[in-house]
Amino acid sequence: MLQLHKQPNLKYILKTSLFILVTAESACILTAETVDLIFYQYSLLPSVPLALLAGALTVVVPEAYRKLKVRGSLAPAGT
DSSP states (O other): OTTGGGOTTHHHHHHHHHHHHHHHHHHHHHHHHHHHHHHGGGOHHHHHHHHHHHHHHHHHHHHHHHHHHHHTOSOOTTO
16 A cells, blocks of 8 residues: 555555445445335345345445456457
């Protein structure tokens, strides 16, 4: 973290991080609100874990995809 300002692609890192943060927050809110609309009075128990799961997946999936792509384990579509 202390070496972040020395990164040559700092603008890309910050832009990507901000995009993922906004997307994860939106996924959490949308999931919680959807569960709230579906279950109305009984929404607290399922909405919190599902919202956290949606937010976590929003952060983890792009990073996992990027790591697989770098390692070459992810074959292009159609092969």
